[in-house]
Amino acid sequence: MPGSVTYVLWPLTLLAQVGVVVCSLRGHSFRKYLALNLYMLSSFFAAILRFSILSQYGFSSKEYFYFYYYSEALLTVCLFFGLISLYTNVLTELKAERLVHLAATLLLLATALFSYLVIRQSANKMLTHFVVEMSQNLYFVGLVLTYVLWGAIMKLRETRTRLIQLVLSTGLYFSAFAAIYALRNLYPSLHAIWGYLPPLIALALPVAWGYAFWRVPEEARLAPARLAVVPR
Amino acid sequence: MSRKLAVLFLAMLILVGAMSLKTVVTTHGDGSVVMANAGGPVPPSPWKNAGGPVPPSPWKNAGGPVPPSPWK
Numbered sequence: 492m493p494g495s496v497t498y499v500l501w502p503l504t505l506l507a508q509v510g511v512v513v514c515s516l517r518g519h520s521f522r523k524y525l526a527l528n529l530y531m532l533s534s535f536f537a538a539i540l541r542f543s544i545l546s547q548y549g550f551s552s553k554e555y556f557y558f559y560y561y562s563e564a565l566l567t568v569c570l571f572f573g574l575i576s577l578y579t580n581v582l583t584e585l586k587a588e589r590l591v592h593l594a595a596t597l598l599l600l601a602t603a604l605f606s607y608l609v610i611r612q613s614a615n616k617m618l619t620h621f622v623v624e625m626s627q628n629l630y631f632v633g634l635v636l637t638y639v640l641w642g643a644i645m646k647l648r649e650t651r652t653r654l655i656q657l658v659l660s661t662g663l664y665f666s667a668f669a670a671i672y673a674l675r676n677l678y679p680s681l682h683a684i685w686g687y688l689p690p691l692i693a694l695a696l697p698v699a700w701g702y703a704f705w706r707v708p709e710e711a712r713l714a715p716a717r718l719a720v721v722p723r
Numbered sequence: 724m725s726r727k728l729a730v731l732f733l734a735m736l737i738l739v740g741a742m743s744l745k746t747v748v749t750t751h752g753d754g755s756v757v758m759a760n761a762g763g764p765v766p767p768s769p770w771k772n773a774g775g776p777v778p779p780s781p782w783k784n785a786g787g788p789v790p791p792s793p794w795k
Contacts, residue, residue, distance in 0.1 A: 631744050
């Protein structure tokens, strides 16, 4: 059964998600970061529906089980598109939007195909296994994509503070999940600790994005020297 | 054309990198899954046969007693 920490952090995460959208609307950035805001909104509504199903059918119900994993997969795809929108923002001066969209589509299709090849031997509940496998694979694709994006930011000497804050917080989010997953497998005896960390990280992402929209103006710039050391 | 091929190559490279990373991270894993979007208690993994109305494990194709693990 889920711990009480989950139930404390869950409403806080919902508040933070609404906060992201409100701060974004307040700063007239909703359309500029449309994919990120849509991800936050869908995450918020998915959480409301999850809570409704959980309270109606219970934690061990099939309804909650299926809704949780299917909504998780859809949200992961939304987050993937959010990440791609950050790519479009970073590479906007190179006019590489079409190539970014082509690469994103190819990557999504290839991930789906790979996930299908992994689970194709499971005769029962193939769709459920596909959805979970795809969701897991997209997490790791997102992780690698974020690091590649950070490399592009360094290379292009990107100076937009808000964009950098958004990319870094997304990178931390993906990295923390991968690290927790690996540590949980390495030290399964510390199961209690690993159970508390994922809801904390799930809360940290909307808080970091909300901070970026609330406190960092769109015009704010970082000096390139603070991002990369220039050889003399 | 070459730019499109470069994009294709990069996409495949990222996929290979991500799946390699996943393999490293999930080595010796207990079948649990990474779930974080939208919060809420995580239901039992579909890869585990413990508690709750979990669908059959994808690694079992039929019933019967499980033979000893080759790693023991």
